[in-house]
Amino acid sequence: MKNRKIIQAGFIACAIAMVSFSASAQWASPPVQKPSDPAAIQKALSGGVPAGRWKEGLMFEGIEPMPWLKSAANWFPNTEEVQPNEMRIHFMGTAPMIRPGQMNTSIWVMLGNGDNFAFDLGEGSVSNYVASGIALNEIKKVFITHLHVDHYGALPYVWMFGTWAGGWHERLRVWGPSGATEEYGLNTMIKGMKMMTGWHRDAFSVFPVGKGWDIESNQFDFKDNGGVIYNENGVKITHWERSHAKDGASAYRLDWNDLCFVWTGDGRPSELDEKYAKGCDVYVTELQQEVVEINSGIQGVPPFLARYTIDTHHTPAYASGYLANKVQPRLFMTTHMSYDPYVAEETVAEVREFWKGPYHFGAPDGIVVNVTKDKIWVREGVLPDFPNSKAPQQDFGNGQMIIPMPPTSREKIQNQEIRDQQLDPDLYYPKGYKPELLEDWPAGGDLVVPVEMLPESLMKSMGERWRLKVKNNKILDEQAKKK
Ligand SMILES: [Zn+2]
Numbered sequence: 191m192k193n194r195k196i197i198q199a200g201f202i203a204c205a206i207a208m209v210s211f212s213a214s215a216q217w218a219s220p221p222v223q224k225p226s227d228p229a230a231i232q233k234a235l236s237g238g239v240p241a242g243r244w245k246e247g248l249m250f251e252g253i254e255p256m257p258w259l260k261s262a263a264n265w266f267p268n269t270e271e272v273q274p275n276e277m278r279i280h281f282m283g284t285a286p287m288i289r290p291g292q293m294n295t296s297i298w299v300m301l302g303n304g305d306n307f308a309f310d311l312g313e314g315s316v317s318n319y320v321a322s323g324i325a326l327n328e329i330k331k332v333f334i335t336h337l338h339v340d341h342y343g344a345l346p347y348v349w350m351f352g353t354w355a356g357g358w359h360e361r362l363r364v365w366g367p368s369g370a371t372e373e374y375g376l377n378t379m380i381k382g383m384k385m386m387t388g389w390h391r392d393a394f395s396v397f398p399v400g401k402g403w404d405i406e407s408n409q410f411d412f413k414d415n416g417g418v419i420y421n422e423n424g425v426k427i428t429h430w431e432r433s434h435a436k437d438g439a440s441a442y443r444l445d446w447n448d449l450c451f452v453w454t455g456d457g458r459p460s461e462l463d464e465k466y467a468k469g470c471d472v473y474v475t476e477l478q479q480e481v482v483e484i485n486s487g488i489q490g491v492p493p494f495l496a497r498y499t500i501d502t503h504h505t506p507a508y509a510s511g512y513l514a515n516k517v518q519p520r521l522f523m524t525t526h527m528s529y530d531p532y533v534a535e536e537t538v539a540e541v542r543e544f545w546k547g548p549y550h551f552g553a554p555d556g557i558v559v560n561v562t563k564d565k566i567w568v569r570e571g572v573l574p575d576f577p578n579s580k581a582p583q584q585d586f587g588n589g590q591m592i593i594p595m596p597p598t599s600r601e602k603i604q605n606q607e608i609r610d611q612q613l614d615p616d617l618y619y620p621k622g623y624k625p626e627l628l629e630d631w632p633a634g635g636d637l638v639v640p641v642e643m644l645p646e647s648l649m650k651s652m653g654e655r656w657r658l659k660v661k662n663n664k665i666l667d668e669q670a671k672k673k
């Protein structure tokens with residue numbers, strides 16, 4: 191017992207000595223010595239690595255991280271600005287069957303000029319937008335490939351809550367194909383969504399709305415292959431039809447600043463894909479592996495169901511690689527696929543049958559792709575389970591924050607009797623505490639706040655994307671002048 195105490199005391203003394211030593215030596219440089227022989231230095235620093243002397247592994251030309259990435263392995267939300275000449279692609283939903291790591295399909299494309307586009311907006315994908323630090327009121331341009339619910343299920347939510355969360359000054363714009371008849375086109379779906387959300391919109395009209403409930407349905411003729419459906423601000427989007435068991439499925443191609451992105455949506459492989467995606471920088475299609483019987487054992491469904499679904503609706507992995515070889519993109523990606531260890535190598539092997547170039551999975555959720563003219567890099571996004579929502583983004587170009595007056599009030603949409611039944615707040619607030627209740631819209635009309643009156647934190651958080659847009663466009667303008 192006594193011995194142990196002595197040992198303990200010795201330990202403590204030793205620990206104290208170490209602490210004081212490390213505290214004094216923490217920032218001291220080691221003493222200067224004679225430099226080593228240059229040949230030895232060279233050997234130590236580049237021995238065993240190519241350093242430009244030979245090609246290493248199977249990595250491809252131009253597949254490398256950019257210098258501005260905070261981490262080359264992971265993308266962390268709210269840590270990196272989109273660069274003026276960059277395209278950044280986020281896989282926000284990656285599967286037809288929802289599960290925690292894979293929501294329904296959605297791909298978010300951010301451009302250096304400040305433009306953003308959602309390609310498909312499948313159920314559950316909103317959770318990944320929020321986790322990625324995207325404000326709901328930034329999702330204003332949505333391109334739907336076809337009207338299977340796994341490609342647009344989150345649209346009503348984004349419309350309703352995106353309006354509530356600051357989406358007051360821009361209408362929601364949606365693009366999508368016509369169908370064989372009027373009943374099956376985008377316009378009819380939007381009309382139906384308006385009906386479905388009638389109660390919600392009137393209820394949320396006690397909040398600021400502005401242009402929030404305006405919805406622009408841009409239905410295009412699904413047969414007009416190669417047609418340009420969007421041409422603004424240097425961004426061009428074209429479409430072509432896909433074979434997906436029913437008329438009215440489309441693929442999209444976005445071109446901007448000499449960079450190109452294709453999302454084919456669902457469908458059987460076709461010559462049109464080759465024709466319209468040809469030479470695109472990032473070519474993304476869907477894929478189904480040839481493991482129908484194994485999958486059937488795992489999922490517990492008859493194998494013919496998978497076989498039949500693939501052969502009538504989808505792109506076999508072999509075909510995806512075959513097409514990639516025709517398209518010759520700088521990076522080939524597949525999404526809308528199961529992401530499971532048992533099938534990962536199989537997927538690569540099937541794709542590799544024809545495609546020998548750069549290939550990555552556009553799955554699971556959170557995959558981020560940085561694209562510039564000379565480099566492309568793919569990372570896993572680290573998305574928190576409990577992030578704060580991004581502040582509603584506002585354009586402060588006019589020096590004001592304008593919050594539109596709500597179109598309605600409780601008095602108009604709720605029976606007075608119901609409010610009379612509410613408990614008197616004095617019953618539940620403790621003695622000495624009672625907040626100033628805000629039961630009516632505080633201004634006589636729109637609330638207009640000069641930007642200089644905003645608390646600095648609000649100015650910073652709500653104006654973040656606007657400031658970046660101004661900054662990047664100045665650089666892009668100067669670049670254009672030099673050309
Ligand atoms: Zn689908």
Ligand SMILES: [Zn+2]
Nearest residue numbers: 336338434456
């Ligand atoms: Zn589909």
